[in-house]
Amino acid sequence: MKKIVVAALVTLAAASSMAAQNNVGSCGWGSKVFEGKSGIAPQVLAATTNGTSGNQTFGITFGTSGCTQDGVVSSSWRTAMYIDGNRVALARDAAAGQGESLDTLAELMGVKAADRALFASTIKGNFATVFANDQVAVNLKSVLASNAQLAGYAAVI
Amino acid sequence: MRIRFWLMSVLALASTLSGMAHAASAADTATPSTYLQSLQQAARQQGLARSAMWRTLLHYSVQPLTRVDRSLADDPDFFLAPDGAHNPEHELDATLAAFFDPSAHHALDQPAACRFIARFQWLQEQLHFDAAQLPTPDCPRYTQWRQGIKADRATLIFPSAYINSPASMYGHTFIRLDARPEPGQTWSPMLSYAVSYAANGNEADGLAFAFKGLTGLYAGQFTNEPYYLRIRDYNDLENRDIWEYELNLTPVEINRLLAHAWELGPTRFDYYFFDENCSYHLLSLLDAARPELQLTRQFTWWAIPLDTVRAVTQTPGLLTRIQYRPSNSTELRYRAQLLGPQRARLAQQLSEETLSPQALAQQEPSPEQRALILETAERLVSYEATRKDSTEAATQKQRMALLAARAALPAGTPITVPTPIKDPTQGHDTARVDVMLGQRQGQGLVMLQARPAYHDLMDPEDGYQRGAAIQFFNVAFTKAANGHLQLESFTPVDISSLSAREPLMASKSWRVHMGLERSLATRADGTRPLGLNLRGGPGMATELMPDQHWLGYAFMDNQARWDRALPQQPWAVGSGIALGLLGDVNAQWRVQTEVFARAYLDKQPFETGLLVRTRYSLNKQWNLHAQCETTKRRETRVNQSCLLGVQRYL
Numbered sequence: 001m002k003k004i005v006v007a008a009l010v011t012l013a014a015a016s017s018m019a020a021q022n023n024v025g026s027c028g029w030g031s032k033v034f035e036g037k038s039g040i041a042p043q044v045l046a047a048t049t050n051g052t053s054g055n056q057t058f059g060i061t062f063g064t065s066g067c068t069q070d071g072v073v074s075s076s077w078r079t080a081m082y083i084d085g086n087r088v089a090l091a092r093d094a095a096a097g098q099g100e101s102l103d104t105l106a107e108l109m110g111v112k113a114a115d116r117a118l119f120a121s122t123i124k125g126n127f128a129t130v131f132a133n134d135q136v137a138v139n140l141k142s143v144l145a146s147n148a149q150l151a152g153y154a155a156v157i
Numbered sequence: 158m159r160i161r162f163w164l165m166s167v168l169a170l171a172s173t174l175s176g177m178a179h180a181a182s183a184a185d186t187a188t189p190s191t192y193l194q195s196l197q198q199a200a201r202q203q204g205l206a207r208s209a210m211w212r213t214l215l216h217y218s219v220q221p222l223t224r225v226d227r228s229l230a231d232d233p234d235f236f237l238a239p240d241g242a243h244n245p246e247h248e249l250d251a252t253l254a255a256f257f258d259p260s261a262h263h264a265l266d267q268p269a270a271c272r273f274i275a276r277f278q279w280l281q282e283q284l285h286f287d288a289a290q291l292p293t294p295d296c297p298r299y300t301q302w303r304q305g306i307k308a309d310r311a312t313l314i315f316p317s318a319y320i321n322s323p324a325s326m327y328g329h330t331f332i333r334l335d336a337r338p339e340p341g342q343t344w345s346p347m348l349s350y351a352v353s354y355a356a357n358g359n360e361a362d363g364l365a366f367a368f369k370g371l372t373g374l375y376a377g378q379f380t381n382e383p384y385y386l387r388i389r390d391y392n393d394l395e396n397r398d399i400w401e402y403e404l405n406l407t408p409v410e411i412n413r414l415l416a417h418a419w420e421l422g423p424t425r426f427d428y429y430f431f432d433e434n435c436s437y438h439l440l441s442l443l444d445a446a447r448p449e450l451q452l453t454r455q456f457t458w459w460a461i462p463l464d465t466v467r468a469v470t471q472t473p474g475l476l477t478r479i480q481y482r483p484s485n486s487t488e489l490r491y492r493a494q495l496l497g498p499q500r501a502r503l504a505q506q507l508s509e510e511t512l513s514p515q516a517l518a519q520q521e522p523s524p525e526q527r528a529l530i531l532e533t534a535e536r537l538v539s540y541e542a543t544r545k546d547s548t549e550a551a552t553q554k555q556r557m558a559l560l561a562a563r564a565a566l567p568a569g570t571p572i573t574v575p576t577p578i579k580d581p582t583q584g585h586d587t588a589r590v591d592v593m594l595g596q597r598q599g600q601g602l603v604m605l606q607a608r609p610a611y612h613d614l615m616d617p618e619d620g621y622q623r624g625a626a627i628q629f630f631n632v633a634f635t636k637a638a639n640g641h642l643q644l645e646s647f648t649p650v651d652i653s654s655l656s657a658r659e660p661l662m663a664s665k666s667w668r669v670h671m672g673l674e675r676s677l678a679t680r681a682d683g684t685r686p687l688g689l690n691l692r693g694g695p696g697m698a699t700e701l702m703p704d705q706h707w708l709g710y711a712f713m714d715n716q717a718r719w720d721r722a723l724p725q726q727p728w729a730v731g732s733g734i735a736l737g738l739l740g741d742v743n744a745q746w747r748v749q750t751e752v753f754a755r756a757y758l759d760k761q762p763f764e765t766g767l768l769v770r771t772r773y774s775l776n777k778q779w780n781l782h783a784q785c786e787t788t789k790r791r792e793t794r795v796n797q798s799c800l801l802g803v804q805r806y807l
Binding site: 069070071072073078081082085086088089091092094095096097098099100101103104107108121124125127128131132 | 265298301302305306342343344345347348350380381382383385386388389393422528532535536539556557560561563564565568569571
């Protein structure tokens with residue numbers, strides 16, 4: 001699983017248990033591209049710019065990268081990074097309409113208990129839209145925004 | 158050890174009391190240098206440099222062969238004294254001195270008191286720093302990090318071994334830190350942070366990885382990242398089940414653990430596969446959290462991850478809960494089982510794109526079953542992609558189409574893979590010693606065998622992966638009735654991977670054996686010289702019964718042999734076939750039988766043989782074991798032996 005990301009070799013050694021930790025901050029390059037632009041969408045775009053395969057590592061170590069400081073994800077990135085880094089499991093849960101990844105997303109976005117069933121069924125019902133391309137976070141934002149009861153949560157992403 | 162520790166505690170307590178008096182009596186008007194001297198003196202009086210905690214924080218360890226006492230850290234920036242790596246007293250004095258210097262010239266642009274925050278906190282506790290003369294520094298960078306990692310509970314994580322990936326052969330361990338949720342809130346462990354130590358290399362090639370790992374050519378590094386990334390790596394990309402062992406560390410202990418993790422973050426350690434590996438260094442974090450655990454002390458020669466997990470879980474009162482996260486391949490297997498062969502075939506056709514999701518409805522009327530078939534197909538596509546090392550992007554479209562079809566069907570009830578009855582720590586201990594009596598070529602024989610690690614096909618399977626055997630440094634000594642004790646064989650590596658064929662998943666079986674062993678033939682003087690034997694090859698295995706108690710297998714049986722009993726032609730290279738059967742008569746009793754036939758180059762004699770082994774478990778520690786083997790070269794029987802004895806796990 002190797003892929004070149006602008007002068008950074010991102011390798012996920014298939015063998016690795018005690019192996020391969022590569023330290024390429026996924027936000028490092030992406031966030032530079034959108035530097036100077038504010039707002040959520042560019043940030044989310046940045047998170048997904050070099051995450052098209054979804055299998056890049058965020059290889060976080062002690063030090064600073066675009067969206068992490070010493071391995072801790074900055075709050076504005078948490079949701080975007082979770083969506084980007086967890087796409088496979090999230091798609092599975094979204095299709096089934098339930099599961100830990102989906103519950104975790106709801107928790108991360110602060111979805112109230114009363115709204116959680118609707119949150120899950122809305123994502124399931126709009127699966128093809130949300131997972132139409134790599135911009136999962138952006139798509140999710142627009143799907144939530146077009147639902148009267150869930151529109152408030154769109155701002156969180 | 159316990160008594161010594163108790164004595165040390167008493168001494169430490171006594172000296173703490175005198176030291177307190179001493180530190181308190183330091184004149185208020187003292188200059189920094191005299192205050193420093195008084196602290197250094199108090200530390201000496203209390204014997205702090207020799208204490209378990211100081212040794213843990215600096216990673217001092219006595220090398221078992223050379224008896225040299227030095228730190229395992231291989232980073233000069235980790236020490237403040239020039240000879241700090243092997244002098245705990247000098248390092249402690251230099252550390253205290255560095256605390257008086259607020260300039261931020263250490264790793265991550267910090268003053269010494271922040272760069273070495275665990276040292277500072279511990280020494281502050283022991284020596285009761287006078288805030289007027291040695292103020293507690295602001296450490297904004299540490300504080301931000303520490304607040305970012307919500308940690309009220311610690312869980313030891315063990316992604317179990319996956320034999321077909323050499324680098325993961327025997328697992329990995331790291332620590333996850335979980336928050337205790339606010340009342341009325343939830344806390345998903347997926348959002349927890351995982352602190353891990355790993356070799357900082359990216360060799361996908363197992364051999365290069367093994368070589369560098371054995372020789373310390375990798376730098377090891379501590380990292381932390383959200384747990385969901387780890388789940389993805391192990392469960393989805395490497396198809397390894399994850400076991401989670403929640404520990405009852407207190408918040409104070411977790412603070413100590415994290416403070417020490419902070420010190421280790423920018424510190425380089427040379428990584429050694431067997432002893433200074435991920436699991437060994439992780440234990441040092443637990444030792445820093447609770448110094449009386451003394452976990453690293455239990456691992457002098459090698460630290461096998463499973464054994465380190467066991468050391469933790471068997472510490473009285475440390476383990477609170479065990480949880481299991483099945484890998485994608487486990488999920489896939491379970492779903493295929495739920496579907497049954499006919500519906501599993503539909504999932505396979507979907508994954509091969511010989512059946513479209515739209516056409517599935519004509520084949521399968523039930524929406525619940527269709528949903529399960531589609532989910533299974535998507536997992537199968539993912540699994541195949543990871544096996545072929547292709548990127549997820551390549552299969553993204555196909556997977557999303559399958560899941561979109563799944564999303565159009567009702568949610569249904571969630572599917573949960575049952576947790577195995579035995580977790581890995583409940584299996585047999587990894588070291589084993591055998592004592593066997595019997596005969597060889599009609600002569601009485603005693604055999605002693607020792608295996609440091611790890612698991613053999615004859616060992617009880619509970620907690621281990623079925624069909625996966627891996628042994629390192631197996632050594633056997635024999636004494637014949639008319640001879641003296643001699644080395645019979647030394648086998649650094651012996652691996653067998655029997656992956657039974659299954660409906661949806663390809664399975665590779667292979668084995669490799671290399672080592673020194675005595676010749677089968679006897680020289681004119683009656684001795685059997687030591688030679689080399691390298692054997693192995695690809696194969697296949699199949700479950701013969703639905704209850705998975707009988708496994709049949711076949712291997713291509715290649716061999717290269719160096720045998721000094723045949724001076725005209727010591728080298729022999731041959732190939733053949735081996736057929737075998739591995740079965741459990743009942744829970745205690747296992748038998749294995751194998752026949753082989755090999756032809757050699759250079760007109761060397763054709764070789765055939767038969768091996769029969771049986772093991773009966775008396776309890777978790779003791780087995781009875783018997784084995785008989787016979788080997789013929791052309792028509793001549795060159796070896797016939799039968800041995801019976803006991804085996805003990807340690």
